[in-house]
Amino acid sequence: MHGHNWKVEVEVLGNKLDNIGMVIDFKDIKNSAKEVGKKLDHQFLNDLTPFKENNPTAENIAKYFYSELSTMINTNDIRLKSIKLWETDKYAVEYME
Numbered sequence: 001m002h003g004h005n006w007k008v009e010v011e012v013l014g015n016k017l018d019n020i021g022m023v024i025d026f027k028d029i030k031n032s033a034k035e036v037g038k039k040l041d042h043q044f045l046n047d048l049t050p051f052k053e054n055n056p057t058a059e060n061i062a063k064y065f066y067s068e069l070s071t072m073i074n075t076n077d078i079r080l081k082s083i084k085l086w087e088t089d090k091y092a093v094e095y096m097e
Helices: 026-040 058-073
Strands: 007-014 078-086 092-095
Touching (some): 026 058, 058 092
16 A cells, blocks of 8 residues: 555636636635545545545545536536546646546
8 A cells, every 4th residue: 555645636627707707706616626536535445435446546536536626617608628637747638527
């Protein structure tokens, strides 16, 4: 067993700006991503429900982040576009639907 330190890149699309000119505050994206990450932190991923039947590859972890963040971020005007999960400074996977 070994641990990983991932970097998660979140890309969001919007069709409307709010009253101060933003689609969504980066702080809200960061807090939501941290909330999702906390569910995985210091866990044996194979024991977690999302990975009991799916190998916890970087691709499946990116898909998990996408699924969880979509429910937290998506509205009529905002949609999660993609999740890029960096395993190292040079290697990443990107998931989108």
